[in-house]
């Protein structure tokens with residue numbers, strides 16, 4: 280068995296959310312998924328496509344083209360044209376992937392050889408490092424700091440570049456930090472190595488309009504995106520990669536060797552929704568709801584002693600510094616030699632007030648003092664979570680503690 284694989288544990292957030300599912304009464308704030316589902320037009324298109332052939336095989340029952348069905352690639356190009364005035368050739372610059380996760384595998388596989396180095400910000404989304412290491416590449420972390428909004432410093436990035444550096448992975452808006460990378464910084468970061476730019480949260484950029492790396496640095500940009508968050512259809516597994524034609528040709532070859540293609544019928548139904556401009560307004564409405572929900576949640580967090588509500592520039596997550604709360608929960612805790620504050624607090628919240636969050640160290644060593652709280656869920660659940668956090672921080676009462684979970 281691949282030694283890198285055996286050495287890589289299942290991610291903590293998966294284990295924690297499985298635990299939460301087995302323990303009713305636990306408020307699970309680990310999973311970063313919206314509560315809305317796909318637009319009605321996509322569901323209708325799928326139903327229609329299912330019934331079309333009767334017992335006869337239709338195109339949907341056969342393999343899709345390896346780069347994706349033409350209608351979906353055209354709809355993807357049109358999305359970028361109408362939202363960002365980008366001109367992308369659907370026949371040569373796009374490959375449809377199994378979600379953004381499939382696109383990330385494909386990007387690392389296509390852009391690098393074994394033992395090449397891949398720059399990852401620390402903290403960053405938890406799939407990046409396992410993808411890099413399981414493929415036999417070397418992950419090189421670039422530290423970022425909370426007091427700087429976890430924004431990467433170009434000089435620090437440059438200091439980590441070596442002759443073996445082939446790729447950097449960037450994500451904006453960022454999971455877990457809520458950081459948004461604006462155009463001038465992206466331009467500064469686009470020096471040399473290719474950049475896999477994960478923009479799955481592009482519709483949820485609050486502090487500034489989302490910047491498209493592909494427009495700023497087309498020669499190095501490998502854009503990764505999906506419908507998982509935009510349309511609330513993570514289970515349908517539709518994503519895409521956009522890059523220059525030569526790179527896409529190699530990536531398509533790699534996809535042939537890997538999965539042959541993505542589900543034909545799901546691509547066709549997705550194309551109908553993405554091509555229909557009414558879905559832009561629907562997505563903007565969802566994003567505004569989540570933004571307001573996040574704003575309210577962060578304001579409520581102000582009432583919890585010993586924590587510092589963060590600034591969230593985009594996305595679904597609050598990355599909260601809990602260094603002082605860790606000391607309160609464990610007065611003997613030694614920040615130098617003890618477990619990271621984020622781990623202590625996440626464990627304690629689960630055990631004492633049944634609130635499940637992801638420990639910051641799961642995203643990298645520089646997340647050690649943090650927990651990640653996902654906020655797109657139902658508002659009453661967030662209200663109850665804040666009440667329980669106040670109890671954990673020593674400000675709630677026993678009577679409140681026993682109140683049922685909303």
Ligand SMILES: Cc1ncc(COP(=O)(O)O)c(C=O)c1O
Nearest residue numbers: 378379380404454479505507513
């Ligand atoms: C930053 C980021 N990238 C990629 C993914 C995976 O997305 P997909 O469902 O499109 O594979 C996620 C999922 O949460 C994410 O947060």
